[in-house]
Amino acid sequence: MATTDQEVNELIKREYEHGFVTDIEADTFEPGLNEDVIARLSGLKKEPEWMLQWRLKAYRRWLEMDEPNWAHVGYPKVDYNSISYYSAPKRKEDMPQSLDEVDPELLRTYEKLGIPLHEREKLAGVAVDAVFDSVSVATTFKEPLAKAGVIFCSISEAIQDYPELVQKYLGTVVPHSDNFFAGLNSAVFSDGTFVYVPKGVRCPMELSTYFRINAANTGQFERTLIIADEGSYVSYLEGCTAPMRDENQLHAAVVELVALGDAQIKYSTVQNWYPGDENGKGGIFNFVTKRGACLGDSSKISWTQVETGSAVTWKYPSCILRGDNSVGEFYSVALTNNYQQADTGTKMIHLGKNTSSTIISKGISAGRSSNAYRGLVKFQPGAEGARNFTQCDSLLIGDRCGAHTFPYIESKNKSAIVEHEATTSKVSDEQMFLCRQRGIDPEQAVSMIVNGFCKEVFKELPMEFAVEAGKLLEVSLEGSVG
Amino acid sequence: MLSIKNLHASVEGKEILKGINLEIKAGEVHAIMGPNGSGKSTLSQVLAGNETFDVTSGEITLNGDNLLELATEERAREGIFLAFQYPVEIPGVSNLQFLRTAVNAMRQHRGEDEMNAAEFMKLAKDVSRQVDLDPAFLKRGVNEGFSGGEKKRNEIMQALLLQPKLAILDETDSGLDIDALKVVSDGVNALRSEDRAILMVTHYQRLLNHIVPDHVHVLAGGKIVKSGGRELALELEERGYGWLGIKDEDASN
Numbered sequence: 001m002a003t004t005d006q007e008v009n010e011l012i013k014r015e016y017e018h019g020f021v022t023d024i025e026a027d028t029f030e031p032g033l034n035e036d037v038i039a040r041l042s043g044l045k046k047e048p049e050w051m052l053q054w055r056l057k058a059y060r061r062w063l064e065m066d067e068p069n070w071a072h073v074g075y076p077k078v079d080y081n082s083i084s085y086y087s088a089p090k091r092k093e094d095m096p097q098s099l100d101e102v103d104p105e106l107l108r109t110y111e112k113l114g115i116p117l118h119e120r121e122k123l124a125g126v127a128v129d130a131v132f133d134s135v136s137v138a139t140t141f142k143e144p145l146a147k148a149g150v151i152f153c154s155i156s157e158a159i160q161d162y163p164e165l166v167q168k169y170l171g172t173v174v175p176h177s178d179n180f181f182a183g184l185n186s187a188v189f190s191d192g193t194f195v196y197v198p199k200g201v202r203c204p205m206e207l208s209t210y211f212r213i214n215a216a217n218t219g220q221f222e223r224t225l226i227i228a229d230e231g232s233y234v235s236y237l238e239g240c241t242a243p244m245r246d247e248n249q250l251h252a253a254v255v256e257l258v259a260l261g262d263a264q265i266k267y268s269t270v271q272n273w274y275p276g277d278e279n280g281k282g283g284i285f286n287f288v289t290k291r292g293a294c295l296g297d298s299s300k301i302s303w304t305q306v307e308t309g310s311a312v313t314w315k316y317p318s319c320i321l322r323g324d325n326s327v328g329e330f331y332s333v334a335l336t337n338n339y340q341q342a343d344t345g346t347k348m349i350h351l352g353k354n355t356s357s358t359i360i361s362k363g364i365s366a367g368r369s370s371n372a373y374r375g376l377v378k379f380q381p382g383a384e385g386a387r388n389f390t391q392c393d394s395l396l397i398g399d400r401c402g403a404h405t406f407p408y409i410e411s412k413n414k415s416a417i418v419e420h421e422a423t424t425s426k427v428s429d430e431q432m433f434l435c436r437q438r439g440i441d442p443e444q445a446v447s448m449i450v451n452g453f454c455k456e457v458f459k460e461l462p463m464e465f466a467v468e469a470g471k472l473l474e475v476s477l478e479g480s481v482g
Numbered sequence: 483m484l485s486i487k488n489l490h491a492s493v494e495g496k497e498i499l500k501g502i503n504l505e506i507k508a509g510e511v512h513a514i515m516g517p518n519g520s521g522k523s524t525l526s527q528v529l530a531g532n533e534t535f536d537v538t539s540g541e542i543t544l545n546g547d548n549l550l551e552l553a554t555e556e557r558a559r560e561g562i563f564l565a566f567q568y569p570v571e572i573p574g575v576s577n578l579q580f581l582r583t584a585v586n587a588m589r590q591h592r593g594e595d596e597m598n599a600a601e602f603m604k605l606a607k608d609v610s611r612q613v614d615l616d617p618a619f620l621k622r623g624v625n626e627g628f629s630g631g632e633k634k635r636n637e638i639m640q641a642l643l644l645q646p647k648l649a650i651l652d653e654t655d656s657g658l659d660i661d662a663l664k665v666v667s668d669g670v671n672a673l674r675s676e677d678r679a680i681l682m683v684t685h686y687q688r689l690l691n692h693i694v695p696d697h698v699h700v701l702a703g704g705k706i707v708k709s710g711g712r713e714l715a716l717e718l719e720e721r722g723y724g725w726l727g728i729k730d731e732d733a734s735n
Contacts, residue, residue, distance in 0.1 A: 429534070430570040433530075434570050434572070435572075436531075436554040436555040436558065437531075437563075437564050437566075438584035438587070438640065438644070439558040439584050439588045439644075440583055441555060441587070442555070444587075448579070448580070449572055449575065451574070453573065453574055454574070455574040
């Protein structure tokens with residue numbers, strides 16, 4: 001049973017609901033990047049000298065680097081001198097000390113996004129850090145976290161208040177020389193989140209950061225650093241949205257995770273940056289480097305991502321499994337529609353003995369979009385008894401989209417075991433007919449079939465996010481029945 | 483209840499149904515028999531609104547309403563149910579979720595409140611026992627890894643759950659062993675009621691020993707060539723289709 005193309009299109013064409021712009025007074029840098037801009041940025045944030053030197057070193061290295069071109073994406077060249085590298089809501093005084101001091105217009109923005117900071121603080125039991133353009137505007141639940149010894153603050157505060165921890169770990173997982181975008185981020189990152197969970201502490205609540213790009217013509221370069229000390233546990237969620245604008249905007253974040261012995265970090269993302277309109281105009285370029293190091297024995301890092309936004313996504317949350325018996329996991333749902341392009345996947349680098357990794361990737365392509373899984377599983381000589389299981393499934397909706405799988409396996413240890421499974425399927429006419437014959441709307445049917453396809457990944461998400469992710473898929477898919 | 487007049491339908495330009503006329507009243511059970519390729523399955527798909535088939539002329543009304551103007555899901559909500567010959571799998575979507583979504587779509591259409599998960603679970607368990615399916619199957623993916631018999635029982639279970647006005651059973655007996663056939667037939671017989679019609683499409687008469695029809699029609703070459711009562715099916719079993727001037731490569735059955 002073929003639903004007509006028109007129905008398909010109507011379903012795909014749902015408007016991006018976070019596309020509003022907040023009218024707020026902001027301090028924004030003139031576009032352009034040079035050492036003076038970096039010094040000004042660092043000065044504005046009252047950073048210590050070592051931080052400025054760290055940034056300048058990264059900047060000088062970045063100038064010598066080339067933008068990567070191996071990904072299965074195409075986009076107009078970014079002019080890095082036409083971007084503003086800092087935009088912050090104007091504040092009367094310094095940092096707000098509590099939510100009551102945050103500009104009410106900003107709080108309303110977060111409420112519109114479904115993140116009422118006040119209520120979250122009181123009801124939901126999820127601690128939230130809200131990053132608006134270049135700065136962190138509010139962090140909730142600071143007190144109960146402090147009681148448990150957990151540090152949860154903006155990276156800018158951490159540089160001031162916990163310089164020894166920042167200096168010890170910043171750039172150790174993703175060095176500034178790692179890649180072009182990581183280099184750029186290291187030079188100009190403006191804010192982000194810092195988490196430290198002390199030895200043996202199970203973080204008493206989910207930690208969450210919501211990133212919002214608001215200002216036009218600015219890039220967002222956030223930096224997140226999470227350190228789980230021995231035997232600790234933390235679950236961290238991030239969500240992101242941006243206004244609808246005709247110009248592309250750059251988002252180049254770096255996330256570093258460090259898990260010491262027996263520590264566990266669970267990192268979940270629901271990425272819903274503005275994807276551009278149905279003709280592919282506008283949208284966010286999401287060029288992100290996320291990596292976790294399982295430094296200690298029996299440590300575990302688990303990445304779960306639901307990627308529905310952005311015009312172009314270039315993102316490979318990875319795990320370096322250094323400690324013996326350490327575990328890396330990557331669960332991903334990437335949905336592309338209209339003219340979106342995604343090249344995403346993971347790297348699992350096995351160094352320690354008996355390390356194990358699991359990769360479950362679900363790619364959904366609709367419209368004229370292109371969706372690629374790119375993954376590397378690498379076993380170094382010391383990775384005795386290591387193993388990986390990889391499953392890559394692609395689901396196509398309609399016949400104008402593309403799905404690609406680029407799995408790489410490198411093994412330097414004969415005892416290592418790799419299992420790889422891959423499937424490609426379509427939302428079939430028969431499935432649609434069965435659903436509709438039972439009285440179910442075509443739109444609801446597609447959403448149900450796609451949710452079923454993603455089930456293995458959704459079950460990894462914290463409850464609150466799982467519901468959000470399901471709804472997000474439904475919205476992103478509207479108009480995609482085929 | 484259902485009235486089909488001079489129905490012509492084709493797929494990819496090839497005409498399959500060449501002028502079907504059929505009247506089905508509430509409370510009746512009709513059987514459509516005929517050799518392979520006669521258009522039996524096409525007729526059931528066209529009634530349910532499969533858009534692969536083009537209706538080129540003729541009319542279909544359900545209680546006076548023009549069915550051809552309604553989309554597949556609208557027909558379903560008006561009470562047309564098709565038990566599929568080859569039910570398709572929907573991986574990852576649990577039966578429970580699928581069935582509840584369907585039941586609630588129907589309820590919403592009738593202006594009734596949606597059933598909550600607990601209420602629905604109880605109902606679904608009761609009905610699954612009626613067709614001898616372990617309620618544990620409700621948690622499995624729709625038709626995922628089901629045996630042929632389980633799939634067919636699942637279809638009948640859905641009919642019991644959705645309580646349609648017209649249930650169309652497309653080769654519901656194919657691939658069933660004798661025990662499963664009994665279970666499925668009991669389920670269908672439980673569906674029989676004064677305000678419901680049943681249209682069975684079958685190649686073989688053995689199903690009709692369990693579900694006794696009021697009317698039997700022979701479909702050949704896209705037309706109904708003969709209609710009669712229960713005895714017509716028995717005669718077909720005995721004499722095959724040949725005496726009606728129809729070729730049937732499966733006549734040995």
